[in-house]
Amino acid sequence: MTRQASWLDRLVERGTRQLARRTSRRGLLARAGALLVGASALPLLPVARGTEPAGGGNASRVPVPSDAGLEGPVGDPTRCEYWRHCAIDGFLCACCGGSQSTCPPGTEMSPITWIGTCRHPGDGKDYIISYNDCCGQALCMRCRCMRTEGERPVYWASKNNDLLWCFGTKSRAVHCSVAIVLGVASEA
């Protein structure tokens, strides 16, 4: 009995030590947290997508344009050349566990953003794009992208994308950035 217990002890101890060597406590907590948040967000996903459709902004009631007909990088949300990214500065959330319009699990979308327009290469219309930072984790470090169409110098803060836009969030740490279509920039 004693021999068996000590054999079990050694096995558990070895396993625990290996686990401790391979992982950090923060990493484990982050993954567990991401799993929890991700699981709890699943039933909400259709609602979350609802922030991007037509009329998410006040500008117009047209649908978000389809990317299906776009070939190459302009239609690929994981590429800097993606059409919505014409004025983004940050790591693309589509490469970081989120999408072009949703934050990765475990991060919080900043409600305060900077907003510009990008032209859709398919229909030639200018769309209003909101560049929201996803906050609460360290920099994603994947798919860095910096484009500056319509951007203004930093003294024009509301039109500058060098700023970290994690305002109004629990954490000021920036993880990645999304590009949400708010509507079409029509004459309305």
Add this chain to the structure above:
Amino acid sequence: MSPLPSWLAAVLALLPGVAVAAEYGPAVHYALECQGCHRVDGQGTPGSVPALAGFAARFLAVPGGREYLVRVPGVAQAPLDDAAVAAVLEWMLRRFDPEHLPPDHQPYTPEEVGRLRRSPLTDVRGERARLVAAMDAVRGRGE
């Protein structure tokens, strides 16, 4: 405003984001110049960005409040001409705070906006606190 010659419009259309802005209406200008901070519903973010919804038109009820709405940095420094700023202000008041809009409200004119935005506020918080105190005093007298 007279329409642009077609060749000039074509040239300007090639410039991203700038020249075509003058063609937009107040809803798009709000989205492009204001909504990033004040949000789509005008609720702002407590502690960071003041709410427009249910509040902005209350400034019109106190002396200096009408001027304040033009002289705040976000309005005075918006990259819009005076007529566009006047239109966005009127749109914003009716969209987000119609219940506090005085019945005898006179719409902002481009000339008025042009004059006021050339004397921006140097103490925004102080002026806001003074005006909000005046609002509360008016409300207190009315009750």
